[in-house]
Amino acid sequence: MEYSIATLGSHSALQILKGAKDEGFRTIAICKSDHAFVYRHFGVADEIIEIQSYSEFPTLEDALLKRNAILIPHASLIAYVDLKAIEGMKVPYYGNRKILFWESDRERQRIWLEKAGLNLPKVFNDPSEIDRPAIVKFPGAKGGQGYFLVKSEREFRRKIGKIKEYVIQEYIVGIPVYIHYFYSVIRNELELMGFDRRYESNVDGIGRIPPNLQRDLKVTYTIVGNFPLMLRESLLPEVFKMGESVIKASKEICSPGIYGPFCLETVVTPDLKFYVFEISARIVAGTNVFMETSPYALIKHGKPMSTGRRIALEIREAIEQDRLKEILG
Ligand code: AMP
Numbered sequence: 001m002e003y004s005i006a007t008l009g010s011h012s013a014l015q016i017l018k019g020a021k022d023e024g025f026r027t028i029a030i031c032k033s034d035h036a037f038v039y040r041h042f043g044v045a046d047e048i049i050e051i052q053s054y055s056e057f058p059t060l061e062d063a064l065l066k067r068n069a070i071l072i073p074h075a076s077l078i079a080y081v082d083l084k085a086i087e088g089m090k091v092p093y094y095g096n097r098k099i100l101f102w103e104s105d106r107e108r109q110r111i112w113l114e115k116a117g118l119n120l121p122k123v124f125n126d127p128s129e130i131d132r133p134a135i136v137k138f139p140g141a142k143g144g145q146g147y148f149l150v151k152s153e154r155e156f157r158r159k160i161g162k163i164k165e166y167v168i169q170e171y172i173v174g175i176p177v178y179i180h181y182f183y184s185v186i187r188n189e190l191e192l193m194g195f196d197r198r199y200e201s202n203v204d205g206i207g208r209i210p211p212n213l214q215r216d217l218k219v220t221y222t223i224v225g226n227f228p229l230m231l232r233e234s235l236l237p238e239v240f241k242m243g244e245s246v247i248k249a250s251k252e253i254c255s256p257g258i259y260g261p262f263c264l265e266t267v268v269t270p271d272l273k274f275y276v277f278e279i280s281a282r283i284v285a286g287t288n289v290f291m292e293t294s295p296y297a298l299i300k301h302g303k304p305m306s307t308g309r310r311i312a313l314e315i316r317e318a319i320e321q322d323r324l325k326e327i328l329g
């Protein structure tokens with residue numbers, strides 16, 4: 001029976017499903033009922049399975065198995081469906097499911113990124129150590145919602161209230177660059193898919209008002225959208241080197257390591273150093289700005305290639321070479 005490509009209807013589903021169709025797959029979107037019309041409107045799904053709430057997702061196991069579906073994960077799946085439930089489902093899953101364990105916790109991420117030898121923002125283990133601007137973050141992939149900035153322990157104590165779980169990270173002043181990679185197991189090669197920067201509310205709006213009005217505003221980092229970005233070409237060797245090191249380190253911590261799409265979230269300082277503040281071990285929504293292709297993917301593949309399509313191409317080549325087992329985790 002032919003394989004189908006299935007994903008949850010949000011985040012990068014349009015890209016994933018369109019890419020899968022371009023590579024000749026049958027596609028399935030699993031949508032909350034009030035979102036389904038979007039996927040119907042764009043015609044990217046051959047079948048739409050409607051659910052009332054994301055918590056119903058694990059009950060679709062048999063339906064997906066019957067359709068010979070391969071599930072493509074993204075941040076909305078991770079954000080809305082219980083990790084244990086995803087890990088326990090028998091539905092074939094593109095990627096190393098075990099890497100979710102490493103990605104879902106900032107401390108484990110740090111171990112991984114340090115092992116890769118990357119440059120990371122300092123972490124203040126105790127608020128009394130805060131001696132420069134710092135960003136206070138909370139657990140879970142909630143897109144930066146609620147984060148705040150502080151410059152002293154006093155300010156931290158005032159703002160944190162009763163919250164018990166947080167991370168205090170050095171705030172790197174520079175510009176954010178999100179690097180989209182794709183590591184192909186089938187071709188044994190790391191590819192650069194593109195770069196984006198994020199559009200976050202309200203931090204990206206604060207520069208639009210005069211400083212006297214900015215002073216008392218609470219800065220937040222709620223993700224709303226993304227912009228495409230091209231990087232200075234002389235930075236590309238460093239970009240590839242960082243990606244390679246992350247893959248190498250991942251093989252040591254969680255064999256067979258990371259593969260498929262992943263993203264390093266960085267801030268680049270004026271001395272052109274990349275500070276990596278997070279890793280996403282799957283497709284990031286920033287790749288949506290290249291739903292057709294990025295310039296890098298176009299020159300690499302000689303035809304338009306989105307990250308969504310690249311996933312489907314990898315699956316197709318794995319099927320053709322009878323190597324599907326190597327890319328399903
Ligand atoms: P949503 O399905 O839009 O509610 O998104 C679920 C989670 O995915 C959010 O909490 C974000 O962490 C992440 N996410 C969604 N869209 C984007 C985006 N455009 N850029 C970065 N992260 C995103």
Ligand code: AMP
Pocket residue numbers: 121135137143144147169170171172173176198200221265267277278
């Ligand atoms: P995150 O949820 O970790 O992706 O962070 C959300 C946003 O906070 C990012 O897009 C950046 O704008 C900002 N940010 C996070 N960590 C840092 C940092 N250490 N230094 C500067 N900006 C940061």
